[in-house]
Amino acid sequence: MAILQNLLQQSLSFIVPMTILLGVLIFIHELGHFLVAKYFGVKVETFSLGFGPKILKYVRGETTYCLSAIPFGGYVKMYGDELGGTVPEEMKNRSFLHKPIYQRISIALAGPLMNLFLAFALFFLLTLIGEKVVAPRLGDIKENSYAYQLGFRSGDKIISVNELPVSR
Numbered sequence: 001m002a003i004l005q006n007l008l009q010q011s012l013s014f015i016v017p018m019t020i021l022l023g024v025l026i027f028i029h030e031l032g033h034f035l036v037a038k039y040f041g042v043k044v045e046t047f048s049l050g051f052g053p054k055i056l057k058y059v060r061g062e063t064t065y066c067l068s069a070i071p072f073g074g075y076v077k078m079y080g081d082e083l084g085g086t087v088p089e090e091m092k093n094r095s096f097l098h099k100p101i102y103q104r105i106s107i108a109l110a111g112p113l114m115n116l117f118l119a120f121a122l123f124f125l126l127t128l129i130g131e132k133v134v135a136p137r138l139g140d141i142k143e144n145s146y147a148y149q150l151g152f153r154s155g156d157k158i159i160s161v162n163e164l165p166v167s168r
Contacts, residue, residue, distance in 0.1 A: 019071055023049065025115065026074045032114030033076040033107055040103045043079035043094040050074060078107075136166045 027049055034047050043062055048054075050068030058065045068074075080087045080095025092098040096107070136158040141148050158166050 023071055025118070026050075026071075028114045028118045029111040030074045030076050032110035032112075036107045036110035037076065037078055037096070040099060040107065041094060042096050042099060042103075042107065043091075044076060045079055046075070046077035048075050048077070 030047060030049065034044055037044050045062070046064045046066060048066040048068055050066075050071045051073050052068050052070040054066045054068050056067040078096040079091065080097050083097070085097075087095045087098060096104065099107075138152060138154060138156045138158065141152050141154045141156075160166055
C-alpha cells in the first residue's frame, strides 16, 4: 500500500506542475493569436483553453471565453476562417480570410512568437535569480566522532581534498 501511495504522490508531484506549465504555455500562445487578430480588426468568436466539453464559459463582447476539460491545447476561433464559407459583404472587413496576406501571416505567427518571448523572459528571470551553490563547509560534527577527534569542527571551510584545491 505504501508503494502505491508513494507512486501516486510522485505522479501527482510531476503531473500537476506539468499541467500548470503547459496551461501557461498554451495561454500565452493563444493570447498571441488573439491580440494580433483583435489589433487587425478580426472578429474573434471563441478563445478556448483546452478541448472537449466546456467546463467554464464566459461571454464578453463578441467573444466567448472557454475553459475545456482536456487541457492539452487550445484555439482561437476567428470569424470567416473557413475556406469556402460565405461572409456577408458588410462583415468582410472583420473576416480573417478577407484580411491582407501580411495580416493573416502576422496572426498565424503571433502564437509561436509569444512562446519565444516567454522563453526569453523565463531565461532572463532565471539568470537574474541565479543558481544556489552550496558552500564547501562542514555540517554538524558530533563531539564523539572520529572527525572531531581529528580536529574537524562544525562550519569549517573545506579548502582542499587530497591536496587538490576546492573552488567555489
